[in-house]
Amino acid sequence: xxxxxxxxxxxxxxxxxxxxxxxxxxxxxxxxxxxxxxxxxxxxxxxxxxxxxxxxxxxxxxxxxxxxxxxxxxxxxxxxxxxxxxxxxxxxxxxxxxxxxxxxxxxxxxxxxxxxxxxxxxxxxxxxxxxxxxxxxxxxxxxxxxxxxxxxxxxxxxxxxxxxxxxxxxxxxxxxxxxxxxxxxxxxxxxxxxxxxxxxxxxxxxxxxxxxxxxxxxxxxxxxxxxxxxxxxxxxxxxxxxxxxxxxxxxxxxxxxxxxxxxxxxxxxxxxxxxxxxxxxxxxxxxxxxxxxxxxxxxxxxxxxxxxxxxxxxxxxxxxxxxxxxxxxxxxxxxxxxxxxxxxxxxxxxxxxxxxxxxxxxxxxxxxxxxxxxxxxxxxxxxxxxxxxxxxxxxxxxxxxxxxxxxxxxxxxxxxxxxxxxxxxxxxxxxxxxxxxxxxxxxxxxxxxxxxxxxxxxxxxxxxxxxxxxxxxxxxxxxxxxxxxxxxxxxxxxxxxxxxxxxxxxxxxxxxxxxxxxxxxxxxxxxxxxxxxxxxxxxxxxxxxxxxxxxxxxxxxxxxxxxxxxxx
Amino acid sequence: xxxxxxxxxxxxxxxxxxxxxxxxxxxxxxxxxxxxxxxxxxxxxxxxxxxxxxxxxxxxxxxxxxxxxxxxxxxxxxxxxxxxxxxxxxxxxxxxxxxxxxxxxxxxxxxxxxxxxxxxxxxxxxxxxxxxxxxxxxxxxxxxxxxxxxxxxxxxxxxxxxxxxxxxxxxxxxxxxxxxxxxxxxxxxxxxxxxxxxxxxxxxxxxxxxxxxxxxxxxxxxxxxxxxxxxxxxxxxxxxxxxxxxxxxxxxxxxxxxxxxxxxxxxxxxxxxxxxxxxxxxxxxxxxxxxxxxxxxxxxxxxxxxxxxxxxxxxxxxxxxxxxxxxxxxxxxxxxxxxxxxxxxxxxxxxxxxxxxxxxxxxxxxxxxxxxxxxx
Numbered sequence: 001x002x003x004x005x006x007x008x009x010x011x012x013x014x015x016x017x018x019x020x021x022x023x024x025x026x027x028x029x030x031x032x033x034x035x036x037x038x039x040x041x042x043x044x045x046x047x048x049x050x051x052x053x054x055x056x057x058x059x060x061x062x063x064x065x066x067x068x069x070x071x072x073x074x075x076x077x078x079x080x081x082x083x084x085x086x087x088x089x090x091x092x093x094x095x096x097x098x099x100x101x102x103x104x105x106x107x108x109x110x111x112x113x114x115x116x117x118x119x120x121x122x123x124x125x126x127x128x129x130x131x132x133x134x135x136x137x138x139x140x141x142x143x144x145x146x147x148x149x150x151x152x153x154x155x156x157x158x159x160x161x162x163x164x165x166x167x168x169x170x171x172x173x174x175x176x177x178x179x180x181x182x183x184x185x186x187x188x189x190x191x192x193x194x195x196x197x198x199x200x201x202x203x204x205x206x207x208x209x210x211x212x213x214x215x216x217x218x219x220x221x222x223x224x225x226x227x228x229x230x231x232x233x234x235x236x237x238x239x240x241x242x243x244x245x246x247x248x249x250x251x252x253x254x255x256x257x258x259x260x261x262x263x264x265x266x267x268x269x270x271x272x273x274x275x276x277x278x279x280x281x282x283x284x285x286x287x288x289x290x291x292x293x294x295x296x297x298x299x300x301x302x303x304x305x306x307x308x309x310x311x312x313x314x315x316x317x318x319x320x321x322x323x324x325x326x327x328x329x330x331x332x333x334x335x336x337x338x339x340x341x342x343x344x345x346x347x348x349x350x351x352x353x354x355x356x357x358x359x360x361x362x363x364x365x366x367x368x369x370x371x372x373x374x375x376x377x378x379x380x381x382x383x384x385x386x387x388x389x390x391x392x393x394x395x396x397x398x399x400x401x402x403x404x405x406x407x408x409x410x411x412x413x414x415x416x417x418x419x420x421x422x423x424x425x426x427x428x429x430x431x432x433x434x435x436x437x438x439x440x441x442x443x444x445x446x447x448x449x450x451x452x453x454x455x456x457x458x459x460x461x462x463x464x465x466x467x468x469x470x471x472x473x474x475x476x477x478x479x480x481x482x483x484x485x486x487x488x489x490x491x492x493x494x495x496x497x498x499x500x501x502x503x504x505x506x507x508x509x510x511x512x513x514x515x516x517x518x519x520x521x522x523x524x525x526x527x528x529x530x531x532x533x534x535x536x537x538x539x540x541x542x543x544x545x546x547x548x549x550x551x552x553x554x555x556x557x558x559x560x561x562x563x564x565x566x567x568x
Numbered sequence: 569x570x571x572x573x574x575x576x577x578x579x580x581x582x583x584x585x586x587x588x589x590x591x592x593x594x595x596x597x598x599x600x601x602x603x604x605x606x607x608x609x610x611x612x613x614x615x616x617x618x619x620x621x622x623x624x625x626x627x628x629x630x631x632x633x634x635x636x637x638x639x640x641x642x643x644x645x646x647x648x649x650x651x652x653x654x655x656x657x658x659x660x661x662x663x664x665x666x667x668x669x670x671x672x673x674x675x676x677x678x679x680x681x682x683x684x685x686x687x688x689x690x691x692x693x694x695x696x697x698x699x700x701x702x703x704x705x706x707x708x709x710x711x712x713x714x715x716x717x718x719x720x721x722x723x724x725x726x727x728x729x730x731x732x733x734x735x736x737x738x739x740x741x742x743x744x745x746x747x748x749x750x751x752x753x754x755x756x757x758x759x760x761x762x763x764x765x766x767x768x769x770x771x772x773x774x775x776x777x778x779x780x781x782x783x784x785x786x787x788x789x790x791x792x793x794x795x796x797x798x799x800x801x802x803x804x805x806x807x808x809x810x811x812x813x814x815x816x817x818x819x820x821x822x823x824x825x826x827x828x829x830x831x832x833x834x835x836x837x838x839x840x841x842x843x844x845x846x847x848x849x850x851x852x853x854x855x856x857x858x859x860x861x862x863x864x865x866x867x868x869x870x871x872x873x874x875x876x877x878x879x880x881x882x883x884x885x886x887x888x889x890x891x892x893x894x895x896x897x898x899x900x901x902x903x904x905x906x907x908x909x910x911x912x913x914x915x916x917x918x919x920x921x922x923x924x925x926x927x928x929x930x931x932x933x934x935x936x937x938x939x940x941x942x943x944x
Contacts, residue, residue, distance in 0.1 A: 006667040007705045010660045013632040015704060035703045037694075038629050039742030040735065048878040054865060055873070058735045061633020061765055062661075105639075113664045153651060162620055162655040168673050169664035194647045198640050202854045209860030210850035211640065212633040212765050216862050218820060223862035225826040232828025232859075328700075348742070350697040355708040456820035538666055549631050 001028070002531045005359070007035070009541060011110040013062040014548025016507065018541060019360060020523060022531045030516075030523035030537075031362040032507050034369045034548045037328075037348060044497040048463075049075045049489050050219045052497065056485065057213055059499065060550045064212035065098045065204070066478035067485070067499065067550070072219050074485040078472025081220035081460035085291050085452065089444045090207060090222045090234075092287050093242070094214065095476070096437040097203040100249055102479040103383070103430040104257055106545045108193035111423065114539045115264050116178060116186040119171035122155055124180035129188075132181050136263055139255040141192065150188040170535040175527075177267045186264065189256055196252050203245050206238060221456030228448040236448070242441045250434045261427040262408050265420055272411055275419030275540040277522035278378045279307040281385035282505070284315060284484065286477035287436075298436065299477060302389040303374065307417050309392050317473060317484065320500060323371040326364070326509035328352060336512045338373065341486045341498045342471060369504050371511040380518045381481025381505045382544065384425040388416060397435065401428045419522070422543040463492035478502055480545050501550045519544060593643060611780045620652075621779070622685040624677050625659035626716060628709040629702050629736045629745055630691025633765035634727040635661045641768035642852040649772060653779060654686075660704070671705045678719050686778070687720035689713065692729040692736045693751035696744035713752050722757035722784060723748060726771060728867060731760035731790075738873035749791065759784055760791040764867035769848045770796040788842075790870065796848075801838035801864050804846035807831065825861060835880040836863030843868040 007017035015036040021029040044055055052075060056067035069091060076083065083091075126147040133142035157163050170176075178186070201211045207224060208214025216223040227233035285301030302312035321338035324331055330347045331337045339345065351365050360366045371378070379385075390398040391413075405424050406413060415421060447453075459465060466489065474485045481502030488496040508517040516524075519541060526540050594611040627635070639646045650656055656663075658674040665673055677685050691709075694701035699708025717723040725748045728734040736745035749758055761770055774793060777785045785793040802808065810816070810830040817825040817834050830836070841864050845856040858864055866876040 008660050008666065008670055010663050010666040010670050013661065014630075015627070015702065036629060037701045037743060038736040038745070042740065042742045043735065043738045043873070048880070051877050051879050054879060055735065055738075058631050058633070058764065061631035061636050064633060064636070109639075109662060118664070157651065160620070162622075164650055164655045164657060165659055165663040167657060167663075167665065168669045170669075191647055194639065195645065198642065198645065198852070201640065202851050205851035205854035205860075207860070209855050209857035209862060210767075212636045215857035215865065216860050218862075221820060223820060223860070225821055225861050227826040230826045230828070232861075233826045348697075350700040352700060353706075355699050355703045355706060356711060357703075357706045453826070454821055458819050458821070461820070533669075534667070 003359075004528075004531050004534055004537075006534055006537060009538070009546065011113070011538075011542060012546040012548065013060060014503075014546070014550070016541070016546050016548045017360070018519075018523070018537060019362060020528075020534070020537060022528050025527055025529065027523045027526045027528060027537065030520045031360070031366060032369075032509060032517060032519040033360055033367040034507065036548065037368045038549075039348065041497045041499065044494050046493050048492070049078070049487060049494050050461075052487065052494060053217045053219070054215075056497075056499065057217075059501075060547055061212045063098065063102060063478050063480060063547055063550065065094055065208075065214055066476060066483055067501075068214070068217045069095060070474040070476040070478075070483050070485040070499070071487075072217050073474030073476065074472045074487045075219045075474070075489070076460075076472065077474060078470040078487055078489050079219070079460055079466040080470075081457045082291075083221045083457055084454035086226050086444065086447055086455050087221040088288055088291060088295075089440050089447070090216075090224060090226075090455070092440045093437065093444075094204065094207050095286065096433045096440070097200070097207075097249075099479045100253070100430055100433050100437070101197050101201050103426050104193055104253070105197050106426065106479075107257060107261065107423070108190045110545065111542045112186055112190055112264075113166075113169065114535060114542055115176070115268060116190075117171055117173075117176040117183050118154060118166055118169075118187055119158075120176065120178070120180045121184040121187045122151060122158065122180075124151065124184035126151060126184065128181035129184045132263075133185050137255045137259040139251075139259075141188070147184055147188055150191065151184055154187060170533045173533055173535050174529050175535050178264065182263060182267070186260060189260055192256065193252075196248070200245055200249050200252075203242065206234070206241060218456055220458070220460050221454075224455065226444070226448060226453050226455055234444075236445070239441060239445045239448075243438070246434070246438050246441065249437075253430050253434045258427055258431055261424065262405070265409055265424060268420060269409065269411065269415075271420040271539065272415035272418045274526050274536075275422070275522045275543060276307075276417045277380055277518045278516075279417060280305050280374070280377055280379045281388050282315065282374055282379035282381050282482055283386050283389045284317075284475040284477055284482040299386050300390055300393050300395065302393060303379070304385075304388055304392065305377075307414075309388065309413060312389055312392050317475070319375045320484070321373050321376070322500065322504075323373060323511045324365075325371070325512040326362075327367055327370045328365050329370065338376070338512070341484065341500050342473070342488075344486075344498050367509040369508045371508040371517060372500050372505050373511060378508075378511070378515060378517050378521070379505055380544075381502045382422070382425075383429045383479075383481075384416065384422045385481065386477060387425040387428050397432055398428070401431055419526075419540045419543040426545070466492060478550075480547050480550070481505060483550075503544075503547045503550045506544050507546055507548065519546075607780075611776070620655045622655045622657050622677055622681055623688060623775075624657055624674060624685060624716060624720075625688040625690065626709075626712060627660050627704075628689065628691035628693050628713070628730070629743070630727070630729060632661055632690070634690045634730075634771075635659070637765040637768045638726075638771060639768075640851055641772045643769065644772055644776070646768075649775065654775060657685075668705075674716070678716055682719050684721055686775075687717045687723045689717065689723060689725050689730040689748050690727055692733050692745035692747060694736065694743040694745050695751070696742070701743040701745075710751060713748065717748065717752050717755050720755075722759065722778075723752075723755050724759045724761060724771075724774060725749070726761050726766045728762045728764045728870075728872065731762035731792075732870040734764065735873055737871075757784060758791050759787065759793065761796070762790070762792060762868040762870075763843055764872075767796075767843075767845070767848065767850060770844070792842075792868075796844045797842045797868065799842065799844070801841045801843060801845060801858070804844070805838055805858060806846060807858060828859075831858060831861075831863040833882050834863050835878070835882055837866035837872075837876045837879075837883065838864040839883060840876075841866040841869055 053068040053071040130144040204211035225233040285297040287298035288295035702709040
């Protein structure tokens with residue numbers, strides 16, 4: 001038996017450490033540890049709840065926007081503000097463009113190098129690459145000359161001996177299966193995707209002034225005025241800009257991302273047999289389609305348990321709890337307690353080894369993440385959960401896309417419960433959203449035409465209009481999964497603030513019953529050909545798209561004393 | 569034999585970048601730095617002929633927002649920086665290697681290129697829990713910062729967290745977070761590129777400045793390049809004329825808001841914030857927060873999470889407010905008044921600080937204008 005440590009896990013957001021036991025060429029046990037803590041919820045106490053979105057947005061700069069959205073929804077729920085239709089539409093545009101851009105970046109820049117061998121691309125015949133590219137897509141950049149130029153560019157790095165971010169990786173590893181021609185195509189698209197994401201995210205600059213960390217959110221609405229006849233508002237010029245950017249995204253996703261995904265997946269079908277994980281899937285739902293108190297959602301909520309896709313349960317937020325048995329926190333009620341976020345408590349208490357250290361004692365506390373549970377069981381969240389729940393609930397577009405992917409790869413729905421299933425679901429969701437997002441642009445244009453220009457509920461802006469003591473919850477489907485914020489507002493100040501986030505659900509440690517979290521469960525059974533080069537571990541971990549800064553949070557009710565060092 | 573720079577030129581051609589486009593880029597850089605005409609050739613020469621310097625990028629108590637911002641860079645693009653200008657040998661968010669292979673890459677730079685590489689730091693450095701609030705490969709952020717920044721030619725702190733502590737250091741600073749200058753005192757060359765996140769344009773411009781001149785740009789008192797932080801947002805704001813005419817947004821979505829009038833009464837902190845957002849914009853100059861309709865939150869200033877909040881309370885009143893007030897007076901009153909203007913909030917937090925430390929903390933001063941006194 002070999003014990004291995006992967007720290008830092010790279011090509012993720014934040015700080016993640018994986019420790020694993022390797023037995024007879026596969027992972028027999030694994031532990032997921034988050035190694036960074038900031039305490040943003042403590043910092044929020046006593047502040048104006050209208051400011052909270054700006055603070056929480058800084059939980060993560062990769063999935064920027066997501067904690068801002070959850071925050072304004074939570075505060076609106078607490079104080080009773082009702083954002084007008086345009087605010088809902090603008091938020092849907094922001095959320096969908098974030099998800100589209102983030103998924104593409106994940107596939108090419110955070111995940112692809114687990115499947116694509118850059119060094120092998122050097123030995124490709126560019127003519128073969130051109131033939132391959134032309135056979136799977138009519139994307140115009142597919143000539144042999146073009147692929148030769150990409151190959152020369154990579155060769156330039158190798159010749160100079162300055163491989164930069166590509167140095168000392170697992171190139172040549174036996175688990176890489178793509179032929180050189182396919183590797184070269186993927187490298188070219190890695191660079192093209194880098195250019196594309198920069199262009200597409202101008203959606204956010206228009207809607208939020210800048211990306212990352214958009215600056216147009218408001219409790220009760222949005223700060224981007226809408227008026228077809230004003231130069232300083234979102235106007236008909238903006239509508240045209242959106243349409244152009246969305247058309248570019250549709251083309252890139254359908255002609256580059258999805259064909260690449262299918263081509264790469266066809267060489268790695270064995271990965272439909274690894275990485276299943278806990279087998280429970282949870283979705284809060286997203287994209288309100290109307291302005292009712294309980295709006296219809298484009299992506300539906302629901303729960304699937306134990307890989308049983310014959311039924312979907314309704315999601316009930318009162319069933320969420322968090323445990324800290326293996327987390328560096330204390331609970332007043334003891335190590336075994338499981339608390340709902342609205343009454344949650346946390347006191348950070350580091351009991352791990354002093355840095356620098358070699359090993360964590362995983363029989364004790366070993367992570368800054370807590371262990372969230374739904375009715376006591378771990379849940380996987382993210383694109384796979386969303387596509388599964390909506391597939392089973394009969395979402396027409398989701399069913400069409402999922403069936404197309406399964407048919408192309410020649411596999412059944414059971415293949416989705418896997419590392420490869422997660423990768424495929426992310427692509428399917430991206431296609432779903434590039435096909436849908438234009439509808440919201442049209443809806444915005446229609447409203448402008450009708451003279452519906454409201455962007456904000458001014459009646460609930462001043463704190464005097466709020467209840468003296470109120471609580472609220474805000475739910476959101478972030479690219480990486482289900483996100484919830486809970487806020488308690490007292491005398492116009494934040495009394496308590498809590499976030500239960502996607503990467504806590506997925507990357508959390510064992511619970512009080514020693515039941516592993518989704519990462520830990522998914523790694524068990526993963527083959528590892530060479531413990532010195534644990535490429536396969538990265539494949540399964542990256543398939544979840546880890547976002548560790550998001551995962552770490554702490555809740556501190558009522559101004560309890562915490563570690564206090566010199567404040568700057 | 570090849571002419572000097574011919575490899576670089578061939579690479580540009582291979583990427584479909586014409587000589588003309590390349591010189592256009594160099595010229596844009598020269599304009600950005602306010603350099604004379606001949607500088608374009610000098611920049612081109614430096615980019616083509618000097619060996620690629622090494623850069624390592626450390627992530628500590630961060631959100632990776634500065635990394636994402638870097639990926640949005642357009643002049644030059646992130647791909648151009650990575651493939652052509654600089655060898656980025658360590659960056660956890662983008663590098664292929666992981667675990668001990670990744671650590672070996674970092675170790676190799678620190679050992680073999682001592683005093684010759686650039687260190688970029690993203691995120692604050694915690695001092696609490698003996699460093700356990702942030703570890704990478706089992707080492708604390710503080711241990712890594714000392715080792716890596718201490719042996720670098722220069723350190724560039726990207727974002728307000730690495731520059732001044734940022735959000736983790738906001739009151740009550742639960743983890744004892746510090747910016748690089750406080751955590752690793754005595755670094756010989758430190759450039760702070762504050763903002764939340766850093767504007768990619770200011771990061772790439774700083775790198776190109778270094779590649780061109782072999783030295784770093786002139787800095788203000790907070791170690792920020794004057795070319796990017798030398799003037800207030802208010803001085804260059806496109807809505808300044810409305811401020812001078814006393815035309816203010818009173819409610820979100822009102823006629824004045826749709827007309828692009830001044831956001832001062834909605835809490836804009838532009839008058840006490842120093843950065844070039846109005847000039848260079850964000851995301852390839854697509855927009856910036858005030859243009860989009862929301863006030864500035866002062867994200868490049870030290871302690872802005874405490875001193876600029878509540879974000880929707882307007883700056884303190886000052887003589888003549890409302891009709892063409894003298895901006896120097898705004899600056900003056902802001903200098904003495906920001907803390908008291910936000911008294912309720914500040915006192916709550918001050919109270920917490922005093923209770924927490926038992927120390928004689930006085931309220932710290934508000935942000936000061938930093939363009940006075942010039943380079944240091």
